[in-house]
């Protein structure tokens with residue numbers, strides 16, 4: 001995501017160092033909805049930080065700061081553990097989707113540590129999905145490929161996030177072992193104003209269907225956006241229209 005240039009990353013890094021992160025970080029959960037099954041099938045975990053120094057901080061900002069300050073590993077481990085504990089309380093058919101940063105992905109031992117957490121908690125690995133981005137994979141392609149291999153061997157699933165944004169290349173669909181593609185919300189945003197956006201969504205859905213990959217259409221905010229895209233037969237949808245990121249107890253309810 002684009003960083004707000006108005007935010008002082010150094011101040012954020014300082015706050016990361018001077019805070020009891022275990023007390024200030026928490027996880028929000030946003031539902032993924034299957035149109036075919038007409039029900040929620042899983043939740044994406046989204047990092048939240050209520051800082052006593054800076055107030056509520058957006059995750060794309062503090063994750064970027066944490067990557068620079070060296071806090072990212074600690075943060076990912078903590079949020080992942082909390083997310084898994086929630087997953088354990090959910091009905092068996094629901095999965096958890098968890099975002100990984102570039103640095104998380106370029107450390108094979110670190111990934112093995114996350115996979116250990118799944119085992120220690122006695123969670124079925126196929127209920128856990130990791131979301132990665134092309135940008136993150138590009139940072140260290142070889143290490144990322146090894147990390148994905150470990151996830152795959154452990155029985156977890158891998159989703160390619162924000163597909164179609166930034167430096168997208170179809171090469172990654174070819175090279176990486178993926179289960180799912182998440183179509184970037186920018187296409188949904190433009191569906192009423194730019195006819196090309198709808199065609200791109202149609203093309204990605206067809207491609208994924210032919211390759212046996214599942215898809216998530218992200219960022220559906222309104223009924224009219226859903227109506228405009230429903231005819232394309234998207235598999236799974238996610239967005240404010242179906243549910244905003246919510247507290248763990250709201251997700252459980």
Ligand code: C2E
Pocket residue numbers: 001030045046047048058059060063079099100101131161162185218219220221238239240241245
């Ligand atoms: P993302 O992975 O693409 O997550 C989806 C973002 O879109 C979330 O923003 C979510 O609140 C927002 N969203 C969902 N539905 C809609 C909608 O209908 N309309 C609009 N306008 N937005 C919608 P959030 O929570 O602010 O997260 C921003 C980004 O921060 C995430 O983008 C992800 O890249 C990163 N992030 C969040 N949590 C984590 C984490 O635990 N680890 C890492 N490495 N990155 C994270």
Ligand code: CA
Pocket residue numbers: 044099131161
């Ligand atoms: Ca994501």
Ligand code: CA
Pocket residue numbers: 161162182184185218
């Ligand atoms: Ca996304």
